Amino acid sequence: MAVESKIQHLQAKGPLSHYRFYTALRPSLLCEQRKERSVAAFLRLFHFDSWEEALRDSSGMNAVMCAVFSGDKAMLRKLAEGQADMNVGLQGLGDLGYYDTQTTLMVATKSRQDASLLQALLELRANVNGTSRAGITALYLSRSPEHVKVLLEYRADMPHYVLRGAASYASPQTVQALLTARCDATWLDDDTGASPLNGLALFGRSNAQAVETAKLLLDHRANVNACARPMNSQAWVHRLARAQVAVFGWSNCKKMPRLLASLPGIAPLGCAAMVGHEQLA
Structure with a gap:
């Protein structure tokens, strides 16, 4: 099986961070039931020499991240008892889609963990409003209505830009939960000038429910003709890309400069056409 072969290869050849990543996600990737582990089993599985090493490890894929990715609430509590940092930032997994400085809560939402894991992290003093270097929070990366519910119960800030994250990557039900909590479908980002509909159109090919989400946003008065108009320092980023x-x-030019050069003045229809999403266009 491909997943098992990948894990075996990484176990033998490394890197260790990638081995731990795939091992932690193995039950999810193989649709298996997740099991809570003993400390000894956890240390053995994720290649920690001792409990003290697991508590001290400051690598990007440390013991806390292993517990989060594997959905192990009991292990998180044991790590917290040992004074492990529940607000540690991720490092070194950018090539796997998890970017540096994303917090434990962001990892939990993005990897579609059960909402009970988010609640466990919050009970253990994870910062509900912790931000990555990109300025986003866990609420932006919510993947289910239950994620939204738990985060808001713990008083997560709800800037309107979080709707763009849910529209781009999550389900219509998640978007509806944010709309019910009074996120504004007509809102335009202060820096990029982009709307939630712009974000959905740009990233919609990776979202199987993009068309349904687009209809939901339009039902809530999203402007189908709203054009992205970058402002402030963000405008210079796009100008430099156009110059390049x-x-x-x-x-x-590489993909990112071409994308940045194309965004100013583009409407949702243009975004959908640019990425080749025929159904959404």
């Missing part, structure tokens, strides 16, 4: 494309040529 103009100097080196479209085909000679």
Whole structure:
């Protein structure tokens, strides 16, 4: 089986952080029931030499992150009793889609953990409003209505931009939970000038329910013709990208400069067309 072969290869060849990542997610990837482990089993599985090492480990994929990715609430509580940091930032997994400085709560939401794991982290003093270097919070990365409910119960701040995250990556039910909590579907980002509908159209190909979410946003008065208009320092990022494309040529630039050069003035329809999402367009 592909997952098992991947884990065996990483166990033999490394890197250790990737081995721990796939091992922690193994039950989820194989649709198996998750089991809480003894301390000895946890240390053996994730290659920690001792409990003291697990508590001290400051690597990006440390013991706390292993427990979060594997959905192990009991182990999180044991780690907290040993004074492990529940607000540690992730490091070194950018090539797997989990970016540096994302918090334990962000990892829990993004990896679609059960809401009870979020509640356990919050009970253990995880910061509900902790931000990554990109300025986003766990609420932005919510993947279910239950995530939204738990985070708001613990007084998560709810800037309107969180709706763009849910619209882009989560389900219509998650978007509805934020709309019910009074997020504004018509809101435009202060820096990028982008709306939730812009975000959905841009990232919709990775969201199987994008069309349903788009209809929900439109039912809540999202402007189908709202164009992204970057402002402040963000405008300079796009200007530099356009200059780079103009100097080196479209085909000679990487994906990100081309994307940044294309966004100013683009409407949701243009975003959908740019990424090739025919159903949404």
